[in-house]
Amino acid sequence: xxxxxxxxxxxxxxxxxxxxxxxxxxxxxxxxxxxxxxxxxxxxxxxxxxxxxxxxxxxxxxxxxxxxxxxxxxxxxxxxxxxxxxxxxxxxxxxxx
Numbered sequence: 001x002x003x004x005x006x007x008x009x010x011x012x013x014x015x016x017x018x019x020x021x022x023x024x025x026x027x028x029x030x031x032x033x034x035x036x037x038x039x040x041x042x043x044x045x046x047x048x049x050x051x052x053x054x055x056x057x058x059x060x061x062x063x064x065x066x067x068x069x070x071x072x073x074x075x076x077x078x079x080x081x082x083x084x085x086x087x088x089x090x091x092x093x094x095x096x097x
Contacts, residue, residue, distance in 0.1 A: 001032070002029040002030060002031060003030050003031060003032050003034070004029070004030040005028070005029045005030075006026050006027060006028050006029075007027055008025050008026070008027060009023060009025075009026040009027070010023050010024050010025060010026070011023040035081075035083075036081065
């Protein structure tokens with residue numbers, strides 16, 4: 001089962017008359033425990049794309065989160081993606097003990 005799936009995804013950035021097609025017909029699947037990296041020049045939006053995709057996947061269509069909760073979920077996702085989740089979990093358990 002895929003953690004994240006993109007099917008024919010596209011993204012166009014528009015500023016006035018200028019339109020830039022950043023993604024066209026993008027297809028991929030990310031399996032659990034996979035390492036994924038979005039690479040590109042600064043400002044092209046890989047972090048934004050990850051955040052939007054993950055948020056849509058976790059919260060579902062039409063549901064609202066307040067900023068602190070959304071930021072918390074994104075921080076946990078970043079820890080998981082960076083491989084530091086187990087260190088964080090062990091620290092939380094040590095503090096609680």
